[in-house]
Amino acid sequence: MLKGILFFLSFTLLGLFAEEPIRTWTSSDGRTLEARFIEQIDESIKIRLSNGRLFSVPLNRFSSIDQEYVQQLIQNRKQLISRKPDQFYLEDDDWEGYIKGGAIVLSKSGEVWVKEGQSDFIEDYENIRPPKWRYPRIGEVLMVGYQINTRQTGILDLLLTNGTVIRFQPNSEVYIKTYFQELITAEPILTLEEFDQEISPSMVKFRLDVGEMIVDTKKLDKKSSFYIESRLGVSGIRGTAFRLKVVNDAQQLEVLYGQVDTLYQKKELVPLLNKQVSEFKNEETSVISQLSEEKISEISEICTILNEKSSAAKTDYLLEKQEEANPPFVL
Structure with a gap:
């Protein structure tokens, strides 16, 4: 028995x-x-x-x-943490609350363009010009609805108000789809490097249409979720460092540490762990292998740079930027 x-x-x-x-x-x-x-x-x-x-x-x-x-x-x-495909993705309505977070521009180089989203509260009679592509400013807060395009030479580094750092490499097209975050209440004098967990619970969704992004997240709160969507699937993150590349009908995910689960169009849920890489092409099953030492070094170096740029940021600064992401509604 x-x-x-x-x-x-x-x-x-x-x-x-x-x-x-x-x-x-x-x-x-x-x-x-x-x-x-x-x-x-x-x-x-x-x-x-x-x-x-x-x-x-x-x-x-x-x-x-x-x-x-x-x-x-x-x-x-x-x-490995096992997850069920039908319970993997959370909709915006699953989040309780309305306060938002934002993405702070840490640094940029080359040709980087951003375009803010159109407000949902504009009446037909209002003579307001639609948003145009422009250069972002250092310290600016990019909010839900913003589009990002790094063109051929552009590199953009962001610090999210929950403590996550992101780099978008050249030729990346990105959309900030969702960003809810509970109000930051941590001690104002604490610096980001003193946190192992995110600053406050959040729900974050990016859409990567094409290009490459490197992400280093703090450990997420139990109620939090972080998704990156592409034409081929949705990747869910819990607290990890990784690189995602999307080109036409293929994508490659490289995990430095932690766990990233990806739900592909065929409803195939593929977990990826420390130092693993998966390659997926449209209509094909994902292939998993070990991450090479060269790629481990590349991702580690970029994560180190991002964390060095953001480590001195204090919680009062992040709260200030979160408030910018929640401007008062004016009638």
């Missing part, structure tokens, strides 16, 4: 994880083979060759790189 229960549990847990890719394994004496990791049992691992044959091999017979690969996979599987 106990064996049956353990078998069922192991089978159920394996079903939570995406299938690992076929990769090249190197034995301690230099020989190589192409196989897919299945599971670890005590000191051995189970691998499946491309022809379908299954083998159990002591882990110490493989190279140190292969052993590190297995250790990272096991660590990721222990940390």
Whole structure:
């Protein structure tokens, strides 16, 4: 009976994880083979060759790189938080409250354009010109409805009023779809680097039509949500650093640490963990592999730059910018 229960549990847990890719394994004496990791049992691992044959091999017979690969996979599987596709995405109406947050322009270089959204409260008789594309100002607060275009040479760094930092690389087209945030009540003299968790609970949604963004978030509150939408799917973040690239009918997600779940158009929910990368093309199943050291270094360097630029920001400054994102309604 106990064996049956353990078998069922192991089978159920394996079903939570995406299938690992076929990769090249190197034995301690230099020989190589192409196989897919299945599971670890005590000191051995189970691998499946491309022809379908299954083998159990002591882990110490493989190279140190292969052993590190297995250790990272096991660590990721222990940390995985399972989510259901039908409970993954929260609508704006699910948020209780009306106070908003904003995205502060930390820095910019090259050609960066922004355009604010059209107000919902303009009557037909009012002679108000529609918003136009313009250059953003350092310290300016971009609010819900703003569009961002970094053109061929532009780079834009943002600090959200919940403590998240974002960089948009050249040729990115972005839309700030939703940003609710509870009023900031933290001690005004605290700096951002003193926070491990976001400044106050929030619901944030960006739409990345094309381009590349690097994001480093604080740990989100239980009631919070952070989504990045594209033509191919929606990525949900809980507290992580990652890079998302969207080009035409394909996107690539690279997770430095933490967990990012993506719900693709086919209702396929794909979790991605520490140092993993997934590639997805329209009408194809996502492919997951390990993030290369080069890409880990690239993302880490940008996150370090963003955090250095924002770390000295105090909560009273963030509250001031949140108030700018909530201008008084004038009749």
